[in-house]
Amino acid sequence: MVLQQIINGLASGGIYTLVALGLTLVYGVLKILHIAHAGIYALGAYMALVAYKIYPNIYFAFLFAMATTAVAGYLVQKYLYWPIIDQPRIVPLIASIGLFLALEELYRLIWGPYVIPFPQKFHWKTYTLGNIRLPGADLFVFALSIVFLAILYWIVNKTKVGLAMRAVADDKEVSEASGINSKWTIALSFIIGSALAGAAGLMVGVYYNSIYPTMGDVPAYKSLAVIVVGGMGSIEGTVVAGFGLGLLEALLLGFLPFAFPRDALAFIAMIIFLLIKPEGLFGE
Amino acid sequence: MNYYLTILIYIGINSILALSLNIIVGYAGQISLGHAAFYGIGAYSSALIATKLGVSFWVSLPLAIIITAVVGAILGLPSLRVSEDFLAITTIGINFVVQAVFKYVKFFGGALGVSGIPFPSIGGHRFSLAAFALMTAIFTVISAVVAHLINTSWIGLGLKAVREDELAASSSGVNVYKFKVLAFVLGSALAGLAGSLYAHFMMFITADDFGFPLSIAILSMIVIGGIGTVRGAFLGALLLTIMPELFRPLSDYRMLVYAILLILFMRFLPEGLIGDESIVWKKIRGKA
Numbered sequence: 001m002v003l004q005q006i007i008n009g010l011a012s013g014g015i016y017t018l019v020a021l022g023l024t025l026v027y028g029v030l031k032i033l034h035i036a037h038a039g040i041y042a043l044g045a046y047m048a049l050v051a052y053k054i055y056p057n058i059y060f061a062f063l064f065a066m067a068t069t070a071v072a073g074y075l076v077q078k079y080l081y082w083p084i085i086d087q088p089r090i091v092p093l094i095a096s097i098g099l100f101l102a103l104e105e106l107y108r109l110i111w112g113p114y115v116i117p118f119p120q121k122f123h124w125k126t127y128t129l130g131n132i133r134l135p136g137a138d139l140f141v142f143a144l145s146i147v148f149l150a151i152l153y154w155i156v157n158k159t160k161v162g163l164a165m166r167a168v169a170d171d172k173e174v175s176e177a178s179g180i181n182s183k184w185t186i187a188l189s190f191i192i193g194s195a196l197a198g199a200a201g202l203m204v205g206v207y208y209n210s211i212y213p214t215m216g217d218v219p220a221y222k223s224l225a226v227i228v229v230g231g232m233g234s235i236e237g238t239v240v241a242g243f244g245l246g247l248l249e250a251l252l253l254g255f256l257p258f259a260f261p262r263d264a265l266a267f268i269a270m271i272i273f274l275l276i277k278p279e280g281l282f283g284e
Numbered sequence: 285m286n287y288y289l290t291i292l293i294y295i296g297i298n299s300i301l302a303l304s305l306n307i308i309v310g311y312a313g314q315i316s317l318g319h320a321a322f323y324g325i326g327a328y329s330s331a332l333i334a335t336k337l338g339v340s341f342w343v344s345l346p347l348a349i350i351i352t353a354v355v356g357a358i359l360g361l362p363s364l365r366v367s368e369d370f371l372a373i374t375t376i377g378i379n380f381v382v383q384a385v386f387k388y389v390k391f392f393g394g395a396l397g398v399s400g401i402p403f404p405s406i407g408g409h410r411f412s413l414a415a416f417a418l419m420t421a422i423f424t425v426i427s428a429v430v431a432h433l434i435n436t437s438w439i440g441l442g443l444k445a446v447r448e449d450e451l452a453a454s455s456s457g458v459n460v461y462k463f464k465v466l467a468f469v470l471g472s473a474l475a476g477l478a479g480s481l482y483a484h485f486m487m488f489i490t491a492d493d494f495g496f497p498l499s500i501a502i503l504s505m506i507v508i509g510g511i512g513t514v515r516g517a518f519l520g521a522l523l524l525t526i527m528p529e530l531f532r533p534l535s536d537y538r539m540l541v542y543a544i545l546l547i548l549f550m551r552f553l554p555e556g557l558i559g560d561e562s563i564v565w566k567k568i569r570g571k572a
Contacts, residue, residue, distance in 0.1 A: 090503075098543050270374070271381070
């Protein structure tokens, strides 16, 4: 029973981590709270719908969703954030919230306010290990998020692009002085982060078999709590906090004897955590 | 007529909310994305005091203001520990947690909310709608005067010192902790006033009235009007209250228009319509 909950928690933790990692990347290089990131995540799910109209194949849907969200992320940073980057922090923050609202409204107007099922039915097998049941959908989501995490880890830590991203996150002026094109590095962080969000959106669409305009709401708030606990800009911290939140939710919801607001839980955990360690898990 | 009076009352309540958030965000520079929580605490305090103790609006109003101010001081404490973006997210968190408490704890009426909140009356005579509008107008003017006095007094100077540079402020003898908490106390007290007015006007409240989108709307009011100024808070509250009414024919596109306006404002006029640094305001001043 406990193991069952843990597997559940790892699956949702994987999704939280993927969404929050995009935020972390963006926050690292641009120091902006990119609330509209969750709008990009929902875009990933809707783009999967579009992909299925063109060519009904799950791999194509993944590619299509990630490519379109990457382009969306690029446009957002270029035309919305970059021009107002020197304004007081509240300005990009509100612009981001405005964009999030606008995106959700657009999805509602284009695809309607109702829940759309994912266009392909997956017949998940349930594996058994001793007397633990391992639902195939959970395994799929968990495994896929590990794959994405590994790719991201490789990009950030083993490539020149990743080095530039870390340098810009550390000190934009100094890295520019040492010949790093910070504008392009920031754009790339958005592109990678948004593609991850797009993949996460598609995965959630598959996992819950539902796509709807406000599907980004809950991940938006939760991923904020995750990056705060992770230490704002720390990739390791985000991974630990993302999976930690998934596990905490699954365990508490499985065993608490009373009804509990699932969405407030992330914030309660965050506030308690901040009172103990205000700089987050891996923050400076 | 009743329609216009109701709109007028909403404008008044929203102006008080904008003025109150302006003290926290505009004067003291503490980003708060959870102001609806304080509004809700004011409304729930007033509603519960009036319905459970059976007292009148005139008793529940001051009590609600005091309770909201005290809770504001407690919930403002994180601002001492965390900074800027951390605080922004923490205040979102506070909004969600407060709303969840209202919704899930039976004492606060749970999902059903609180009903049967008495409409204000004097000597057994129930207020007319016009009388309520007049009272709201008076409270709005009082709030504006209070906000103006805060802004121009030593408190305002201290708050602005904290906003501009915490380190410099504290090294020139400004007690940063004291002023941050003070900003949350003053801002929350006014939000409590607005909440109490709302509760006794609607006579029925639920947790859904005080969600995160409302916090965004209040913040948008002061940013669109011109942050840190009393006139800006008024204009923002006026515009954002009237706009949905004007856009009623657009019905389905209303939220989209609002969201796009928000983006355009941040992109092209981040100083707000009549903020101190706004081009529009400078032109008006230049001609006068």
